[in-house]
Amino acid sequence: MPPHCDSLDGPVVTAARKALEERDIGQVLPYVSEEGEADVREAFGLTVRARMLGQEAQEVADRWFFETVVRVHRSGEGAPFTGLKPAGLNVGPVIPAAERALDAGSADELTGVLCGIIRKQVEERHDRAMALKEHATEGVAATRAYVEASLGLQVWAHHLYKQAIAVPHAPTRRS
Known part of the structure; x- marks a missing residue:
């Protein structure tokens, strides 16, 4: 994050x-x-x-x-300290939506933001792979481009899935 x-x-x-x-x-x-x-x-x-x-x-x-x-x-958290950052940094749409969700007591806005981002990314990555698939029979380079895009979509989706089901953020416990 x-x-x-x-x-x-x-x-x-x-x-x-x-x-x-x-x-x-x-x-x-x-x-x-x-x-x-x-x-x-x-x-x-x-x-x-x-x-x-x-x-x-x-x-x-x-x-x-x-x-x-x-x-x-x-x-x-098991993370390095790299100094204090200035106030007002752009942290993207998700952190402010998560903060508002906690303040409001409702996850609706955060769910909408996340689902919208994921939908857009899935569509863009899928569309790219499908466009390359149309030319995949035009030689090794074209097939390779399609394979990279299709495997890229699958790996990205798998990483997203793994992150979505990961244990919630918690400090690292040391023995």
């Missing part, structure tokens, strides 16, 4: 910002694994103290805390 958990307006930084504003570490702990909780608690304590040293210290401390929380969050 184009995760936006590492952006300044994503859910992790939003929770971290709220934790600092309310001085309530509990606002952000659900976004990190149990293994990373101690790091986040330590960073929270240091940040709260540093915020009392003036506006510049607060800005530096807040940024460091956001980076720490996102790094620990990403680690819990």
Whole structure:
């Protein structure tokens, strides 16, 4: 997914910002694994103290805390931390639709968005394969192009199926 958990307006930084504003570490702990909780608690304590040293210290401390929380969050997902991303990035249509679905308590919009995207992709990939099939008897190169398109459709559909039935997103558990 184009995760936006590492952006300044994503859910992790939003929770971290709220934790600092309310001085309530509990606002952000659900976004990190149990293994990373101690790091986040330590960073929270240091940040709260540093915020009392003036506006510049607060800005530096807040940024460091956001980076720490996102790094620990990403680690819990088994993903690398590549820095904070700016707010307002285009994450495509699916993440905003998923967020609205969670806010609204209905999956209808998200289902419609996903089904529309999949339908369009299936039709485009199928149409391409069918167009190439018409010329598949015109030699090895034409047959090869058809085979690549048809196998491409099948492999893409299989990967989509496997992703659709995969275990829901969950932090990686370490022994």
